[in-house]
């Protein structure tokens with residue numbers, strides 16, 4: 001009888017032990033599921049932070065490039081910024097000379113343009129202030145020859161619509177090129193020109209004298225005149241439709 005009771009007590013103890021083990025297993029399982037549900041709760045937070053970093057990147061893309069208006073490739077030369085001879089170190093590309101530092105970009109841009117149309121060629125690159133003065137005077141003389149009633153001042157005013165006086169042309173920087181399929185301004189096939197206007201920033205260039213921007217540049221539309229400003233600035237200026245004058249103003253206000 002005593003041993004029977006002892007057996008029963010053992011069985012009860014054994015059962016109680018199993019129940020405890022079961023309870024422990026169940027509890028730890030609950031814990032794990034809480035943990036994994038914790039993981040699922042973390043995921044959306046992670047996605048939010050990923051989204052945030054994408055939008056941060058986007059705002060960085062549209063932010064002004066980290067450049068200075070005093071960087072060599074951003075030198076501003078126009079009729080309001082008359083500049084003396086700059087004597088850049090020159091390198092010949094095709095049949096013209098440019099600032100040695102942009103020769104590779106010019107070569108690559110020309111090559112890409114010739115893939116659009118093999119007729120693309122370089123018309124002009126570096127021109128000294130002295131040569132620009134001669135060039136400007138020769139245009140003034142031509143205007144006066146074709147219309148002898150013009151005064152010097154009237155002839156100069158006329159010439160300024162398509163050429164710059166010495167010291168006012170950015171060709172003296174060695175950072176400007178004229179690139180077209182033909183040797184005449186605004187006479188090239190429009191669709192070919194549009195294609196190279198779009199690809200110019202990939203090589204660090206901008207179309208310098210755009211339509212409707214004469215108020216800022218003082219120069220009318222020129223389909224062939226490209227100016228090297230560096231890839232970051234070229235992309236930003238093109239995306240935001242800015243002339244070099246407007247872009248430099250923004251950099252100075254930064």
Ligand SMILES: [Zn+2]
Nearest residue numbers: 176177178225
């Ligand atoms: Zn030009």
